[in-house]
Amino acid sequence: MKKYLAELIGTFILVLFGCGTAVVAGDKVGVLGIAFAFGFGLIAAAYGIGPVSGCHINPAVSLGVFTAGRMGLKDLLGYWVGQFLGGILGAWVVSIIATGLLSGYSIATSGLGQDGWGPGYQAGYGVGAAFVFEFVATFIFLITILGSTQKAAPAGFAGLVIGITLVVIHIFGIRITGVSVNPARSLGPALFVGGQALNQVWLFFAAPFLGALLAGLLFRIRLLDAETEIPVLSSVTTSAPSPFQAEA
Template sequence: MSKYIAEFVGTLSLVLFGCGAAVLGGDHVGQLGIALAFGLAIVAMAYGIGPISGCHVNPAVSLAVFIAGRMSLRDMAGYWVAQFSGALAGAALLAAIAGTAHGLGQNGWGPGYLGEFPLSAAAIFEVVMTALFVIVILGSTGPGAPAGFAGLAIGLTLAVIHIVGIQVTGVSVNPARSFGPAVLVGGHALSQLWLFFVAPAAGAVLGAALFRFRVLAA
């Protein structure tokens, strides 16, 4: 059970730190600060729970690891339960602190949402960035990768993705991260949640396939 508890705690922390930076500190730290909050949360959790569960804290990452042949279907399902539960708990804690009147850092697109990018741009961004994200994850944790640096590489990659894409979708690349805030905020955020399941899953499949079929191989 320890690996599932670790995934719960890790995903809770990602939502609380990342979305918390947006909700509680966004006016002060800006887009760069929010991006660093998400990235540094992953760095912290990678070294904190990585030895226990691998620190996926993201259903798309677990899907990619499964497709790459590095985990079982049973473990992937268990990770998904832990990740979605952790994200909901993290969003609930944030709501208890800040309320939901100003949102919980939920993802979205279109008129009234940040840069007001259309659905097509949001979908392209989420698919491509998730694919690139899982390529970094699978590459930096694979055989022959420098030991001890994966957490830093993964966290910095997530930060860069947020620097590029916060105005597009708020950045998901993680269905659980989108799920927690959307469920509690409801309304428009919940109606748009489907994209943040479909696009990251598609990106995860694309990125993982490169390793599964040894297109990317040392």
């Protein structure tokens, strides 16, 4: 259970720092500030809870790790529960802080850093562009995670590299979708904002999950894995090794 609790706490940190920065200081720090908040929040969580759970803090990451053969189904489901609860709790705390503004704050009008697309959202990209971005960005994110955590990769740097990658993804994509690549990060704010945010949340499940599946499959069939031995498909570990640690 401590692994699942760690995932809850880590996802809470990511949503609190990332979405919280967008809500409280987005107009001051801009795209770069929000991007760094998400990336640095991930790095903080990686080195804080990484030794316990591996700090996936993202259902798409866990799915990619599972597909690559690095964790079992029981842990996948447990991680998902912790991650979605952490995302919801993070958004809830951001809502409490935001609505504490003495001059007033409307969640329905100003939001909670939710993801989206279409007229009136960010630069106004369409659903096709939003889906392609989320799919490709998640695929690249998982390639970075799975590649930097295999045995042949330099030890101790994965958390930093993955956090920097998340910063770059946000710099590119905030104006497109607000950037999800993480269904738990998207669901939390959408539940509190409702309306269009909740109606559009399906894309931030479908595209990241598909991108993660593709990346995980490439490592599972050894097309991107640096190891030379061919794994037995039935020998899937249930110990949920970290994406920030080398494959066991």
